[in-house]
Amino acid sequence: MTDIKAEIDVLPGLDSSARLLDVENLHVEFRTQAGVARAINGVDIHLDPGETLAILGESGCGKSVTAQAIMGILDSPPGFVTKGAIRYRGVDLLKLPEEQRRKVRANHIAMIFQDALSALNPVFSIGFQLGELFRVHRGTSRQDARRRSIELLDLVKIPAARQRINDYPHQFSGGMRQRVMIAMALALDPKVLIADEPTTALDVTVQAQIMNLLAELRRERNMGLILITHDMGVVADVADRISVMYAGKVVEEAPVLDIYARPAHPYTKALLESIPRLDMKGQQLNVIKGLPPNLLRIPAGCPFHPRCAYARDVCRADPPPQQYDVAPARTARCHFWTEVVGDEPAGS
Amino acid sequence: MSQPVAKDVVLETSNLVKHFPITRGIVLQTQVGAVRAVDGVDLKLRRGETLGVVGESGCGKSTLAKLLVGLEKPTSGSIDVRGQDMTRLRGAELRRARRNIQMVLQDPYTSLNPRMTVGDIIGEPFDIHTEVVPRGERKQRVRELLDLVGLNPEHINRYPHQFSGGQRQRIGIARALALKPEIIVCDEPVSALDVSIQAQVINLLERLQDELGLSYIFIAHDLSVVRHIADRVAVMYLGKIVEIGVEDEIYERPTHPYTQALLSAVPVPDPTLRGQRDQIVLEGDVPSPANPPSGCRFRTRCWKAQDICAEQEPALTEREQSAHPSACHFAEERNVVHAVE
Ligand SMILES: Nc1ncnc2c1ncn2[C@@H]1O[C@H](COP(=O)(O)OP(=O)(O)OP(=O)(O)O)[C@@H](O)[C@H]1O
Ligand SMILES: Nc1ncnc2c1ncn2[C@@H]1O[C@H](COP(=O)(O)OP(=O)(O)OP(=O)(O)O)[C@@H](O)[C@H]1O
Ligand code: SF4
Ligand code: SF4
Ligand SMILES: [Mg+2]
Ligand SMILES: [Mg+2]
Numbered sequence: 104m105t106d107i108k109a110e111i112d113v114l115p116g117l118d119s120s121a122r123l124l125d126v127e128n129l130h131v132e133f134r135t136q137a138g139v140a141r142a143i144n145g146v147d148i149h150l151d152p153g154e155t156l157a158i159l160g161e162s163g164c165g166k167s168v169t170a171q172a173i174m175g176i177l178d179s180p181p182g183f184v185t186k187g188a189i190r191y192r193g194v195d196l197l198k199l200p201e202e203q204r205r206k207v208r209a210n211h212i213a214m215i216f217q218d219a220l221s222a223l224n225p226v227f228s229i230g231f232q233l234g235e236l237f238r239v240h241r242g243t244s245r246q247d248a249r250r251r252s253i254e255l256l257d258l259v260k261i262p263a264a265r266q267r268i269n270d271y272p273h274q275f276s277g278g279m280r281q282r283v284m285i286a287m288a289l290a291l292d293p294k295v296l297i298a299d300e301p302t303t304a305l306d307v308t309v310q311a312q313i314m315n316l317l318a319e320l321r322r323e324r325n326m327g328l329i330l331i332t333h334d335m336g337v338v339a340d341v342a343d344r345i346s347v348m349y350a351g352k353v354v355e356e357a358p359v360l361d362i363y364a365r366p367a368h369p370y371t372k373a374l375l376e377s378i379p380r381l382d383m384k385g386q387q388l389n390v391i392k393g394l395p396p397n398l399l400r401i402p403a404g405c406p407f408h409p410r411c412a413y414a415r416d417v418c419r420a421d422p423p424p425q426q427y428d429v430a431p432a433r434t435a436r437c438h439f440w441t442e443v444v445g446d447e448p449a450g451s
Numbered sequence: 452m453s454q455p456v457a458k459d460v461v462l463e464t465s466n467l468v469k470h471f472p473i474t475r476g477i478v479l480q481t482q483v484g485a486v487r488a489v490d491g492v493d494l495k496l497r498r499g500e501t502l503g504v505v506g507e508s509g510c511g512k513s514t515l516a517k518l519l520v521g522l523e524k525p526t527s528g529s530i531d532v533r534g535q536d537m538t539r540l541r542g543a544e545l546r547r548a549r550r551n552i553q554m555v556l557q558d559p560y561t562s563l564n565p566r567m568t569v570g571d572i573i574g575e576p577f578d579i580h581t582e583v584v585p586r587g588e589r590k591q592r593v594r595e596l597l598d599l600v601g602l603n604p605e606h607i608n609r610y611p612h613q614f615s616g617g618q619r620q621r622i623g624i625a626r627a628l629a630l631k632p633e634i635i636v637c638d639e640p641v642s643a644l645d646v647s648i649q650a651q652v653i654n655l656l657e658r659l660q661d662e663l664g665l666s667y668i669f670i671a672h673d674l675s676v677v678r679h680i681a682d683r684v685a686v687m688y689l690g691k692i693v694e695i696g697v698e699d700e701i702y703e704r705p706t707h708p709y710t711q712a713l714l715s716a717v718p719v720p721d722p723t724l725r726g727q728r729d730q731i732v733l734e735g736d737v738p739s740p741a742n743p744p745s746g747c748r749f750r751t752r753c754w755k756a757q758d759i760c761a762e763q764e765p766a767l768t769e770r771e772q773s774a775h776p777s778a779c780h781f782a783e784e785r786n787v788v789h790a791v792e
Contacts, residue, residue: 336718379679391647
């Protein structure tokens, strides 16, 4: 297989025994006219092959910026990575020249976006856009590229792929466009797929189709999948592990069963108690007071303290110094995590 | 459950239809078809009640909302508010009747005029309905409204961009309440909000309903939110209601295949239920409302479809296997919300 050789040529130092993806102490800031927005303040996440990691959090907490930093597509300026490492199989991507990062992006780590229509080029046919990937990155002949494009559209279950290959993006429904995006992301057989809110704009019935498709492809290809979402239902359905973000930090990380049964961070707990459930009636909704912080002025101490039901004086003065180990493979960034994890979940 | 008496009904539509013409040509326009956005909707709303309306994108929910508040003119059918047919009223009578039914929109970012102060936005309905509040008392009334929805009355001179999404939605609600309506049509009022803010707005709507005796039409695509807030629920597909009932009937005992598919696709935030629930995966997309299938409109995606489904349109009515109205020839209960053994 020439593809594999191409990979090794691209990435000197690639160590197949090192972790698939390891993000360590990542910091990103946006230098804007209004000031410096500290969007990411020390994020640690990691990913293994075949695994689904969900990054969960509310609008503005830094989910997409984390993904953009991993992909190397940060809007820069104003965005800058100021600290940290992003290691793919041992290679720190932040140290690579742009030329090589572009190749990593195509061949190793791929991403699908929330808004498929704006990510696809409206003036080229679906077939051309898919085929271009093979021609540019693999030097495939026109005819072969076309054949492989049809195979990909089949793979993502576009009906009558052979007929539809010459259609343009606007001729596809929202769900079908998202499938085309998935096809493009998978074209060069990446080992890591980042899906940033892939179904947020879609109906639930279509969401179910797309999530099933992603799970199937992840399994077949033993890919690592990072799913970015704010939907705690979707996470419960598909994730192996969860990282909950707040104000640019991971505040809790845990296997999916543990976090829903016994959250260890007050923010996670409050989120779980604030969503209505399809299978419950007459439920009392807990309200999280206040708003997420303005990133230009993140509160001193623990950034969650103005909204936290557990907050005490120490929280206003000192941020939790570390992610505390709650259990093996479980951490929480809270002074009082023992108390939180010991509390009965409200409303059950 | 006691049988509601007729005077309890504050809103009733009968065979409500909205077709948008599809035209061809620029100078000489000829109609070549119609988008049947709302295609014969009958519903009743009672005093103090919340009727949820759910369905996939494009099924006609927003068009229905606009018809109810008079932002679109119906192609045919009637809308009775307190026994007066709004579609027949004109002039001052129509204006007065419209006061009674107001709307809250989805997008708190674009539905407020950025160049108007919050006070002007909330007080704007008083310009149109000058008889409601004397000019000199307007400011006071606006402050009361701000207070009512949990905003600081001191912020009356601020602009929308100085508020967060959840606060902007409160401004929209205050504006809808200005004319003291009995009915509020909420079109996706919390869809654009973060979960932690969503609960604040839902609780506010519930509190206002209790305090003011409001009736809500609550449109949303999030079936979990609708279950939480609604007393009764109508499920729409391609311009028609396919199933309607009290919250328990729709969620615990759905009988229409479309409702069942929709509910089964909603993920539940509980990983112990993974793979434990009945999963119905619908194939294909919603057909075009310009050219809906004959007979039952759901038949192109329905796993239960028979020949009769293409020939005869199923009426929305109670059936042998469905104690509440369901528009399916083969309506029967199926548990899709909870784990199946
Ligand atoms: N190009 C940019 N210029 C300035 N600030 C930015 C830029 N991109 C992102 N930010 C800021 O970084 C923060 C994190 O944004 P990010 O897009 O990662 O949020 P998110 O968690 O993905 O939210 P959402 O759920 O809304 O997508 C935000 O406060 C945002 O304002
Ligand atoms: N002014 C209009 N002219 C022509 N067609 C329209 C118009 N407004 C709506 N439609 C069409 O009517 C149908 C119903 O649209 P509507 O906005 O009511 O759906 P909806 O259920 O609110 O969807 P969503 O969940 O996406 O908001 C759609 O096919 C839409 O394209
Ligand atoms: S450290 Fe304090 S303020 Fe922060 S989450 Fe824990 S209890 Fe709340
Ligand atoms: S009437 Fe027929 S096609 Fe329509 S929902 Fe019932 S079984 Fe399906
Ligand atoms: Mg984002
Ligand atoms: Mg709508």
